[in-house]
Amino acid sequence: MANNQGRRRRFGSVRQYRSGRWTAAYRAPDGLERRADQTFDSKRDAEVWLSQAEADLTRGTWHDPDAGAVNFREYALIWVKERRLGPTTDELYRRLLRLHILPTFGALDLDEITPPLVRSWRSERLDTTGADTTVAKSYRLLKAVLETAVEDELIRRNPCRIKGAGKETAAERPIATVAQVDGLADEMGPRWSLMVYIAAYGPARPEEQAGLRRPDVDLERVGVWVRTAEPELTTGRRAPGPTKSDAGRRFIVLPGFMAPHLRLHLELYAEKDPNGLLFVGERGKPFRRSTFGRKWRKARAKVGLPDNFRFYDLRHTGHTLSTQSGATLKDTMVRAGQSSERAALIYQHSTLERQREVAAGMDARIRAERAKAADTSDDQASGADLVQDP
The missing domain is CATH 1.10.150 (DNA polymerase; domain 1)
Structure with a gap:
C-alpha cells in the first residue's frame, strides 16, 4: 500500500510504498491509468521511468504496454x-x-x-x-x-531481425536434354506423353495442365489456352481456381512438331464431353499425383535422370531451350506465365554445352577480328612500300 509521500506532477505521479520502494503511474491517451510494471529503489528512478513514458507520448512513439498480450x-x-x-x-x-x-x-x-x-x-x-x-x-x-x-500497433518492433534468414539458397535445379524429354514421353506412355511435352516446351505448370479442357486446344495455331488452374492438395482434393497470377492466363504457342500429338490426344485420350478435361486417367477420372508419380519415377530412372528431378523441373528445360533459341526475357515471362523478371530468371540456365558454344562463338569472333586487323595492317604496309618506290 502506498503512503501520502507522493505528489502530483505535471505529467503522472510517483508514490512511495510503506516498504520504502516507489511506483509511478500516468494517464494514457486512451484515458486509462498506466502503472509501472515494476517498483523502484528511489523516487528518482520512478521519475526517470515516468519521463521516458512522457517522451514517448511527445514523440508519438508511445506503445500500449498491454497491447502485445495477444496469443x-x-x-x-x-x-x-x-x-x-x-x-x-x-x-x-x-x-x-x-x-x-x-x-x-x-x-x-x-x-x-x-x-x-x-x-x-x-x-x-x-x-x-x-x-x-x-x-x-x-x-x-x-x-x-x-x-x-x-x-496493428500490438508490438513496437519486429523481433525477426536475422539478416538473410528468409533467403532460400537451394541448389540450381537440374535440366533434361531433348533426348531425355523424348525418353520420358515414351516411357510415360501415349496417354501422358503430351503432358510431358507441354511441361517441357510450353512450359505449363502441372496445376495449369490439370485444368486444361478440349476448348483450350487450338490445333490451327498449335497451342493451348491456360485459363484456370486445378492444383491437387495433400488431402487429395482438387481446388479449381484462377491461375497463380494474371500473367498465368495466356496462350502458349507450342513447337510445330507437337501438332499431331495434340490431335491424337484429343481423339483418343481426352474426356469425351465437349468441355471435357484434356488429361484424365484410364478410368476417365482426373489424373492424380499418386498414380502419375509412380509412372514418373520409373520413367525418370529409365532415362537416367537423378532422383531429385521433379516433373516441375521440365519447366527449367523449356526455359533454357527457349532462351538458347533467341527468346528475350519478356518472351520467357509470357510463355511461362510469370509476372516478374526475378521469377523468370530463376528458370534460365546455361549448360556446359551452351557455355562451350558461347566460348566457341567468342573464339571465332576474336579470330575474325584479329585476321581483319592483320589484313588491314598488311594492306597499309603494302601501300607504304608503293609510295616509297622510285
Whole structure:
C-alpha cells in the first residue's frame, strides 16, 4: 500500500510504498491509468521511468504496454484466414505453422517473442530438420505475421531481425536434354506423353495442365489456352481456381512438331464431353499425383535422370531451350506465365554445352577480328612500300 509521500506532477505521479520502494503511474491517451510494471529503489528512478513514458507520448512513439498480450497462435491463424490465399498457399502456410512455428511460439503472447528466442528457434529448426529451404520459408512467414502485428500497433518492433534468414539458397535445379524429354514421353506412355511435352516446351505448370479442357486446344495455331488452374492438395482434393497470377492466363504457342500429338490426344485420350478435361486417367477420372508419380519415377530412372528431378523441373528445360533459341526475357515471362523478371530468371540456365558454344562463338569472333586487323595492317604496309618506290 502506498503512503501520502507522493505528489502530483505535471505529467503522472510517483508514490512511495510503506516498504520504502516507489511506483509511478500516468494517464494514457486512451484515458486509462498506466502503472509501472515494476517498483523502484528511489523516487528518482520512478521519475526517470515516468519521463521516458512522457517522451514517448511527445514523440508519438508511445506503445500500449498491454497491447502485445495477444496469443500468437490465435493471431497467426486469423492472419492466414484474412489473407484470402489460394488453396495451395493457404495449405503451405498452415503446414509451416503447424510443423515449425506454433510448437515454439503458439503458447506465447506477441510481446513475449524476442529476437534471442527467434534466433534460438531458427537454429534449432536448421539443426533438427536440415531443410534450409523450409526453414527460410517458415522464417519469412513468422516475420510477415509479426510485421502485421507491428502495423496493428500490438508490438513496437519486429523481433525477426536475422539478416538473410528468409533467403532460400537451394541448389540450381537440374535440366533434361531433348533426348531425355523424348525418353520420358515414351516411357510415360501415349496417354501422358503430351503432358510431358507441354511441361517441357510450353512450359505449363502441372496445376495449369490439370485444368486444361478440349476448348483450350487450338490445333490451327498449335497451342493451348491456360485459363484456370486445378492444383491437387495433400488431402487429395482438387481446388479449381484462377491461375497463380494474371500473367498465368495466356496462350502458349507450342513447337510445330507437337501438332499431331495434340490431335491424337484429343481423339483418343481426352474426356469425351465437349468441355471435357484434356488429361484424365484410364478410368476417365482426373489424373492424380499418386498414380502419375509412380509412372514418373520409373520413367525418370529409365532415362537416367537423378532422383531429385521433379516433373516441375521440365519447366527449367523449356526455359533454357527457349532462351538458347533467341527468346528475350519478356518472351520467357509470357510463355511461362510469370509476372516478374526475378521469377523468370530463376528458370534460365546455361549448360556446359551452351557455355562451350558461347566460348566457341567468342573464339571465332576474336579470330575474325584479329585476321581483319592483320589484313588491314598488311594492306597499309603494302601501300607504304608503293609510295616509297622510285
